[in-house]
Amino acid sequence: MGFEFSVITESLPALLAGAKLTWIITILGIIGGMVCGILAGLGRIAGTEALGEEPHGIFKPISVAIRYISGCYVETIRGTPIIVQAMFLYFAFPMLVKAVTDIERFRIEALTAAVITIIFNAGAYIAEIVRGSVISVNKGLLEAGMSLGISRFQLIVHVIGPIAFRRMIPPLGNQFIISLKDTSLFIVIGVGELTRQGQEIMASNFRALEIWLTVAIMYLIMTTVLAMSLRKIERKMKIF
Amino acid sequence: MSSIIELKNICKSFGDTEVLHNIDLSIREGEVVVVIGPSGSGKSTLIRCINCLEMISSGELTVDGIRIPEERGRTRQIRLEVGMVFQQFNLFPHMTALENVAFGPCKARKMNKSKASDIARDLLKKVGLAEFENKLPGQLSGGQQQRVAIARALAVSPKVLLFDEPTSALDPEMIGEVLDVMKSIAKDSGMTMVVVTHEMGFAAQVGDRLIFMDDGRIVEEGKPGEVMKNPESERLKDFLGHVKHH
């Protein structure tokens, strides 16, 4: 039983379909994860000097609450395995809904559960990336912005944002690749992504070498595309 | 003439340490006030309180008719009227010289981009940097960066400019170009200026008033020439001796 190239060509359509699903979950997941991560990352430092100046009056307790909620979210996600999060969302969450409401047949599609899991999971790690880069922006620049009389929103969008974003790119690349590879864990909730397709073909023809080699190469191609796109964005931004 | 900045019995503490003690100071429109004093005497804290980068702990501050702490919600309004130039320039590193200067009028004064750029170009010309408008801060010398920073502060047409040791981070050969720009602002535009500096020549030439601070208090003040010639307190004599021998 040597290396049979035909095994690869025969299983290619199924594997490509799996790769496509992996790619879709990843892209939707990291887009949502960015939104989630930016909100939670800024939330964790709401009302601190990292975002301008400390608020006063009613905004003070509000910002404390936002910090607390964002912190709980990040720590909960970081503190539990992604596979448990996916299982919880897919199997346990519908039961929870059923227990607290009267909705009988509440279900989450496996694919939907996969995307949501990546969004929330990546979001928590991206939140830390966002927080770290924002904190690292020189405080003098914030003071220069504030001295011009711009609003906090303008300060975040035009001064803190661009400077912090550039520093986020390398760790973001890391996280995107991790998220892509994490999609292989959705094999446990039955999503037909790349790893599951490989597993199924393997179970029928027992050609482990050909199948897993092809699967590995497909992952490698996808992670390379992610890494190279980020590198391109990094180069496009002004050097400073 | 009415005063544009009024400090009444101002105290400022960081935690348990009070660093400004009962400061009274009133600055007229168009006046150039030079603040000197040893390190840690509270000069930076004093001028940072004026544009609310530091919030006063007690007392009353009035800037262009806005009263702090009563009108604390209007600090942005104060900052529109009070520009600041920092020791470390603090130019936005991702914007060109022109973008740095046009940023304030565009965002804070809500001007359209082309009008803001026109203003910025004019100001860059005024500080002698017309041909550097497309350079990033990292491509400019310290003196050039500080001149861009001055243009940036001027661009929102403030009524007051605060300077916190604007030449202290510069190589000696660049100090002159920055001081020249500051002198021309003081003379041509009649801008109200509060300048923390140890450049005694600048103080003598353009200062209307010299303030000597020590340990969070205003110890002596008066016409720069007179104060420098006849210091009353031992501490100021001492201090002037140190500055001269530099």
Ligand SMILES: Nc1ncnc2c1ncn2[C@@H]1O[C@H](COP(=O)(O)OP(=O)(O)OP(=O)(O)O)[C@@H](O)[C@H]1O
């Ligand atoms: N953010 C801060 N937190 C705590 N203490 C501070 C803070 N800023 C200033 N201080 C303290 O306040 C005092 C006055 O500082 P300030 O910076 O106003 O002095 P300065 O006269 O500007 O000194 P220098 O000539 O060194 O710039 C110092 O003792 C300083 O340690």
Ligand SMILES: [Mg+2]
């Ligand atoms: Mg200082």
